[in-house]
Amino acid sequence: MxxxxxxxxxxxxxxxxxxxxxxxxxxxxxxxxxxxxxxxxxxxxxxxxxxxxxxxxxxxxxxxxxxxxxxxxxxxxxxxxxxxxxxxxxxxxxxxxxxxxxxxxxxxxxxxxxxxxxxxxxxxxxxxxxxxxxxxxxxxxxxxxxxxxxxxxxxxxxxxxxxxxxxxxxxTRNFEPMPKSSKREDSKLHVLYLGNLGESQGLESVLLAATMVADEVEVRIVGGGTAAERLQRYAERIGANVDFLDPARGDALRAHYQWADTCVVSLRDDWASFNHTIPSKIYELLAMDRHITGIVKGEAAQIITDAEAGDIVDHDPRHIADLWLELLADKGRLDVGTTGREWVFEKxxxxxxxxxxxxxxxxxxxxxxxxx
CATH class of the missing domain: 3.40.50.2000 (Glycogen Phosphorylase B;)
Incomplete structure (x- = not known):
């Protein structure tokens, strides 16, 4: 303007x-x-x-x-x-x-x-x-x-x-692409959720999934919100070994993305309006060439699919855990190339x-x- x-x-x-x-x-x-x-x-x-x-x-x-x-x-x-x-x-x-x-x-x-x-x-x-x-x-x-x-x-x-x-x-004016992840000493799959911790995300499914694959998957949740304390208490109660960290910006934010193998985008599935809701975080992840674990449906799921930028799964914790184990077994699926970034620059x-x-x-x- x-x-x-x-x-x-x-x-x-x-x-x-x-x-x-x-x-x-x-x-x-x-x-x-x-x-x-x-x-x-x-x-x-x-x-x-x-x-x-x-x-x-x-x-x-x-x-x-x-x-x-x-x-x-x-x-x-x-x-x-x-x-x-x-x-x-x-x-x-x-x-x-x-x-x-x-x-x-x-x-x-x-x-x-x-x-x-x-x-x-x-x-x-x-x-x-x-x-x-x-x-x-x-x-x-x-x-x-x-x-x-x-x-x-x-x-x-x-x-x-x-x-x-x-x-x-x-x-996209001053966009800086993420460098390729460096080799790590541990062999676990690194899962990152970065964003708002509210009622809309339904992150309980992610916490339950983390308990099922604790030996193979490391989960990090970065952010704050109205449900942050409740989610931390729930994680302690079910024995989920999940790292909760404060919101990050700048270099700290990019460091989290560099750490991650796959990034979670989640919206609870019992609100009909979320069929037509697209978390803005999706666009950031597409531009960063990060693999997305999409626990979403409707238009949000369609964007991830069209951009060939990840996998879509429902809120069943067993299904989420199974997807992570599949990604760990076949890490080639984590390399989404630049299709997501190209999609963002175009649309x-x-x-x-x-x-x-x-x-x-x-x-x-x-x-x-x-x-x-």
């Missing part, structure tokens, strides 16, 4: 992890220039809670503070609300309605389907009300952008007329996806100018 000369204003909660100096410099709603020349207008936010109820409260408070900050800005050509945080959707709709501007609603998760799947609301009447409220905003948006084709089809079939898909991806480059996004927004802005 900035490359096309657009002025971009971002309204967002300020991370509690920001330094005191940055917090003092960036007072409530004060604009700060981002690295691309965008204006970032942030406001204080509470520390991210570890439980779902706390996350709902945090998101609601963030949304309440977002409204006045957004309305104090100059009238934009287009309002973009990006979700998974549901309050952002309603605040975006309010801002677009008050300022009489078009609304582009970006659905990065399968809401409202996830409300029913996750059962985050205890009462059925409240779930139904939330479902109707989300769908009403989606139907009233000028354009809804999804990250999967399947979810776009669901929305279109449920009365959302203007839907487009722009997939997730990774930046999931953020630079190419960004140009497509610019075209969509330009079309909305042109129609609005003609309307005016």
């Amino acid at each position: 900035r490359n096309h000369g657009w002025q971009v204003n971002v309204v967002t909660p300020r991370s509690a992890a920001q330094s005191v100096e940055a917090t003092a410099r960036n007072r409530f709603g004060l604009a700060e220039r981002g690295i691309h020349g965008e204006y970032i207008r942030s406001y204080p936010s509470m520390k991210k809670p570890s439980h779902i109820a706390g996350k709902i409260i945090k998101n609601a408070l963030d949304g309440a503070l977002m409204l006045p900050v957004a309305l104090l800005r100059a009238r934009p050509n287009v309002v973009i609300a990006t979700v998974p945080a549901l309050p952002t959707m309603f605040i975006g709709y309010a801002v677009a309605s008050i300022l009489r501007r078009p609304l582009l609603l970006e659905m990065r998760d399968a809401w409202p389907d996830l409300i029913s799947d996750s059962r985050i609301l205890r009462w059925k009447w409240l779930t139904n009300m939330a479902h109707r409220a989300v769908r009403a905003v989606q139907r009233r948006a000028t354009l809804v952008v999804t990250v999967t084709d399947g979810f776009a089809g669901i929305l279109a079939g449920d009365g959302v007329r203007a839907v487009q898909t722009i997939h997730n991806g990774i930046s 999931a480059s953020l630079e190419k996806l960004g140009e497509k996004y610019v075209e969509l927004i330009s079309g909305i802005a042109r129609r609005e100018r003609n309307h005016d």
Whole structure:
């Protein structure tokens, strides 16, 4: 957007992890220039809670503070609300309605389907009300952008007329390929899970599988999230010899990838909405030429298969363990070549996806100018 000369204003909660100096410099709603020349207008936010109820409260408070900050800005050509945080959707709709501007609603998760799947609301009447409220905003948006084709089809079939898909991806501008793994002293298969430790991943299956092949397979889990402590307690209870490590970035992240023979991508299989959910981690693993143990289904499984980048398995721990033993016996299967990387450069480059996004927004802005 900035490359096309657009002025971009971002309204967002300020991370509690920001330094005191940055917090003092960036007072409530004060604009700060981002690295691309965008204006970032942030406001204080509470520390991210570890439980779902706390996350709902945090998101609601963030949304309440977002409204006045957004309305104090100059009238934009287009309002973009990006979700998974549901309050952002309603605040975006309010801002677009008050300022009489078009609304582009970006659905990065399968809401409202996830409300029913996750059962985050205890009462059925409240779930139904939330479902109707989300769908009403989606139907009233000028354009809804999804990250999967399947979810776009669901929305279109449920009365959302203007839907487009722009997939997730990774930046390929300064891409550095992973070097080939060096020879190791141990003969075990190295299995890595790197990412969010939440309710969505269903990592209990991985832990149970680890107990079945403890002598042949070494499992490392890197990350944090709402389910981290519960998963560690569960691993201790079942006797899973799994290393839990803190989230990593930069060289530490690449070191984990260098260690791994295969990397796990997992989504629980009892939420129907995950048929149309693609973890963004898949694109990173494809670009890194890592073999993927895909404990996924639907569109996520199809991408791994199309890119010839790994093996798909269900959540049965015995099946996962059997796959790892097969890979250990035939390590040639772990060499996925560069097909995954080529697939990413062709279909999931953020630079190419960004140009497509610019075209969509330009079309909305042109129609609005003609309307005016």
